[in-house]
Amino acid sequence: MQIAQQLKDKNIAEYLIYMWQxxxxxxxNDCDMDKLTRNVISAYQVSxxxxxxxxxxxxNLVGMMREEGVQxxxxxxxxxxxxINLTELHVALLGSPQFPFYSAAYFKALPLIVELRAKNGKKEEPEIETCFEALYGVMLLRLQKKVVSEATTKAIESIANLLSMLANYYDKDRKGELKLD
Incomplete structure (x- = not known):
């Protein structure tokens, strides 16, 4: 909980990946509080x-997952x-001539995004969500100690760079420091 809030304040991309985890x-843990208490919560050495x-x-999260049908x-x-918020900012950044480095990062990642969307069959999904899914998928592979090819690693670097820039602009926007006009 505290980690989530700290990440949300510090880096929205890391926060989202954490929340997906x-x-x-x-x-x-089957959305079961007894299992969560036994397997997760009890591991924390806190007051x-x-x-x-x-x-x-x-x-609260378990309740929301049940209510929203995402168990x-x-x-x-x-x-x-x-x-949604990141996608809106992404579109605004691309629409502004003031952010050529962001546009360049996007166009570098775009072929990979298109390829991923074709593979996962989710062509209606926001591009930013596709990027996060790719990052999350590679993270899961690494956690499972599975081999991640050099080509995938290189592709993920482009996507991670784009998301890093977007997260940075999001933080600036949240602080009122981003001027899109």
Whole structure:
């Protein structure tokens, strides 16, 4: 909970990846609070008060996942809202002549985005979501100690660079420091 808030304040891209991990962690424990308490929450070495807050946070997430029907797949609306906000900023940055480096990063990643969208069959999905899915997928492969090809690693670097720039602009925009006009 505290980690999520810190990431949200510091780096929106890292926050989203973290929250997707939390969704998967909840799914791996069958959206069952007893299992989550036993397998996840109890592992935290924190005060009773912090443990209670953490339990409440997980309970709220489990409740939202049930209400929104994403117990098996998909993402919570709070996480989809991040994608929506980032997509809106992405479009605004591309539409402004003031951000040529962002546009260049986008056009470098674009062939990879198109290829990924063709492979996953989600052509209606926002491009930014496709980028996050690619990053998340590679992260999962690495966690499983699976080999990630050099070509995939190189492709992910382009996507990660684009998302890093977008996260940076998001932070500036949130602070009122970004001028799109």
């Amino acid at each position: 939390i969704e998967d962690l909840i799914r791996a 009773d008060e912090a443990q209670k807050a953490l339990t409440e946070w997980y309970e 098996e797949k998909g993402h919570l609306q709070i996480n989809r809202n991040v994608i």
